[in-house]
Amino acid sequence: MRGMRNHSLALGTLFVSILFAIMLISLVYTPHPPNEMNVRERLQAPSARHLLGTDNFGRDVLSRVMFGSQTAFQVGAVSVAIGLAGGFLIGTLAGYAGRWIDELLMRAMDALLAFPGILLALLLVSVTKPSLFQTMVAIGILAIPSFARVIRAGVMQHKEADYVKAARGLGAGNANLIFVQIVPNIASAIVTTAALNFSTAILIEAALSYLGLGVQPPDPSWGRMLNEAQSYLTKSPWFALAPGVMITLSVLGFNLLGDGLRDLRDKSN
Amino acid sequence: MGMTEEAAIGADTPLLDIRDLRIQFRRGSGPPLPVLDGVSLTVNRGETVGIVGESGSGKSVLSLSILGLLPGGMHIGGGEIWYDGRHPLHRMSGREIRALRGKEIAMIFQDPMSSLNPGLAVGDQVTETLRLHLGYSRREAKEHAIRLLRKVGLPRPESLFGEYPHQLSGGMRQRVMIAIAVSCNPGLLIADEPTTALDVTIQAQILDLMRTIREEDGTSILLISHDISVIADMCDRVLVMYAGQILESGTIDDVFERPLHPYTAGLLRSIPTPAKKNSPLDSIEGRVPAPHERSAGCPFASRCPHAVERCRTEMPELVAYRGNHAARCFLAETEGAHRHAAV
Numbered sequence: 001m002r003g004m005r006n007h008s009l010a011l012g013t014l015f016v017s018i019l020f021a022i023m024l025i026s027l028v029y030t031p032h033p034p035n036e037m038n039v040r041e042r043l044q045a046p047s048a049r050h051l052l053g054t055d056n057f058g059r060d061v062l063s064r065v066m067f068g069s070q071t072a073f074q075v076g077a078v079s080v081a082i083g084l085a086g087g088f089l090i091g092t093l094a095g096y097a098g099r100w101i102d103e104l105l106m107r108a109m110d111a112l113l114a115f116p117g118i119l120l121a122l123l124l125v126s127v128t129k130p131s132l133f134q135t136m137v138a139i140g141i142l143a144i145p146s147f148a149r150v151i152r153a154g155v156m157q158h159k160e161a162d163y164v165k166a167a168r169g170l171g172a173g174n175a176n177l178i179f180v181q182i183v184p185n186i187a188s189a190i191v192t193t194a195a196l197n198f199s200t201a202i203l204i205e206a207a208l209s210y211l212g213l214g215v216q217p218p219d220p221s222w223g224r225m226l227n228e229a230q231s232y233l234t235k236s237p238w239f240a241l242a243p244g245v246m247i248t249l250s251v252l253g254f255n256l257l258g259d260g261l262r263d264l265r266d267k268s269n
Numbered sequence: 270m271g272m273t274e275e276a277a278i279g280a281d282t283p284l285l286d287i288r289d290l291r292i293q294f295r296r297g298s299g300p301p302l303p304v305l306d307g308v309s310l311t312v313n314r315g316e317t318v319g320i321v322g323e324s325g326s327g328k329s330v331l332s333l334s335i336l337g338l339l340p341g342g343m344h345i346g347g348g349e350i351w352y353d354g355r356h357p358l359h360r361m362s363g364r365e366i367r368a369l370r371g372k373e374i375a376m377i378f379q380d381p382m383s384s385l386n387p388g389l390a391v392g393d394q395v396t397e398t399l400r401l402h403l404g405y406s407r408r409e410a411k412e413h414a415i416r417l418l419r420k421v422g423l424p425r426p427e428s429l430f431g432e433y434p435h436q437l438s439g440g441m442r443q444r445v446m447i448a449i450a451v452s453c454n455p456g457l458l459i460a461d462e463p464t465t466a467l468d469v470t471i472q473a474q475i476l477d478l479m480r481t482i483r484e485e486d487g488t489s490i491l492l493i494s495h496d497i498s499v500i501a502d503m504c505d506r507v508l509v510m511y512a513g514q515i516l517e518s519g520t521i522d523d524v525f526e527r528p529l530h531p532y533t534a535g536l537l538r539s540i541p542t543p544a545k546k547n548s549p550l551d552s553i554e555g556r557v558p559a560p561h562e563r564s565a566g567c568p569f570a571s572r573c574p575h576a577v578e579r580c581r582t583e584m585p586e587l588v589a590y591r592g593n594h595a596a597r598c599f600l601a602e603t604e605g606a607h608r609h610a611a612v
Contacts, residue, residue, distance in 0.1 A: 163387070165338070165378070165384075166446070169338055169375075170370055170371030170401075170450070171370035171371035171398065171401055172367075172371075172397070181386055184386070184389055
């Protein structure tokens with residue numbers, strides 16, 4: 001029942017659920033095709049026909065915002081998967097092997113962390129052709145250190161536990177000890193890190209797209225929409241408001257979810 | 270391995286044969302410190318052998334060395350460990366020795382609270398060893414695991430299978446640990462303080478269970494404990510360890526009724542009994558010397574009430590006096606055992 005008092009978890013779950021529902025709906029239905037241009041209806045205020053108005057090409061903002069959630073979830077999921085895979089490999093290796101391997105890998109992670117995230121993403125995206133795929137890989141690489149640190153700490157803590165020693169005494173090998181004995185005990189920490197990285201990924205993608213280096217036109221992305229809306233901020237503020245609210249909602253939602261999960265874990269430990 | 274050597278393995282070959290085992294601890298600089306200093310012991314088929322000693326006597330290191338689980342920094346500096354006359358545990362590779370762990374030689378650890386994985390269901394922990402060593406399918410392993418849980422006296426094994434360790438009491442957890450340990454029907458069971466963390470009534474139940482398993486499966490047991498009554502209750506023979514050496518060994522009756530070594534006598538005197546109520550408990554002053562504090566003479570000399578000059582300068586040998594009853598003490602030779610007798 002302690003979970004009931006966990007407001008972060010409740011609010012985070014609510015926000016994320018809403019976004020997820022919007023994303024699911026956009027797969028089958030949007031009020032208008034998101035890339036359909038109509039020059040005669042450009043920069044319209046919200047109306048019954050266009051609930052959130054239209055953009056500078058006369059495209060329906062609501063449809064584009066809905067469609068943008070697909071990009072956000074895709075970027076979040078893929079980059080978290082890349083970060084988790086890399087971080088798991090490096091974290092378990094460093095934590096389990098220890099000694100100079102640990103030292104080497106973790107100093108490399110420190111070096112990666114030392115760069116401001118957005119700067120490194122900019123570098124990675126600008127040396128190649130900007131695309132959604134490049135963006136996701138860049139953000140995924142940025143997420144590796146945080147996963148590696150959490151997983152390394154968990155592995156180091158649990159590899160000395162009595163039950164791991166007992167399992168070793170009963171003939172378990174290294175792979176078995178890591179995957180069967182240790183990983184289930186650090187799963188909650190990994191999930192928390194994943195939620196927090198999901199929000200970071202969405203934020204960085206929005207930033208890169210805003211700078212024109214992420215998702216390329218005409219595909220809708222919240223960051224890209226903000227970029228386009230900037231020029232019309234005084235004339236049609238609703239155009240900028242919609243993607244801004246979506247970015248805020250998703251970053252807040254995943255952050256609250258991550259914090260809530262961490263609180264839950266701290267209490268149960 | 271030659272034919273002649275194999276032919277020599279018979280029913281009278283000890284299941285476990287440790288000869289003059291030396292374990293050293295390597296420090297950053299300086300000579301390695303002796304942790305075990307020439308320990309020999311045998312465990313025969315179906316026999317239960319006890320090792321008794323205080324903390325720091327090296328009894329746990331001895332048990333870990335058998336399974337190749339020595340903590341970092343420690344290594345075998347000499348001697349041999351033979352299992353079943355054909356497995357040289359002292360020079361086997363990690364992979365070879367791992368195949369024996371849990372299958373031929375299983376271990377029960379001291380603290381059942383921390384020796385079970387809190388993140389895994391009880392059933393998964395039992396089936397893991399079965400699948401590892403016997404190659405069982407998931408379903409076969411589950412059936413076998415439920416039989417094992419029933420065998421170790423756990424109620425409602427089917428529902429227990431999916432429960433987590435925190436839902437179980439200490440005694441139940443130790444039963445699960447024993448179920449895991451005996452799951453592959455090992456020849457030798459090493460029990461390192463199996464009842465120390467348990468209540469007295471639960472202790473008796475766990476010891477009963479170990480006795481049942483010994484009788485049903487013919488498992489040999491190496492029982493390590495600081496508790497003399499547990500050893501006396503369970504074992505055929507006992508070795509008294511002190512500062513990495515065996516000070517006395519023999520049958521339970523010989524060692525505990527007619528101790529030859531002043532240390533054994535002191536241990537026996539320090540057991541609280543109702544008869545000693547209201548009088549101060551006997552204790553042995555001081556503590557076990559750490560490896561770097563050991564001197565040339567008898568390791569017990571500094572605490573021994575009977576020590577003479579020779580004890581401090583010269584190391585006594587482990588000498589057999591009556592049959593298999595052996596002691597490492599100059600005084601046992603010259604002054605007879607009964608002078609130190611406790612009871």
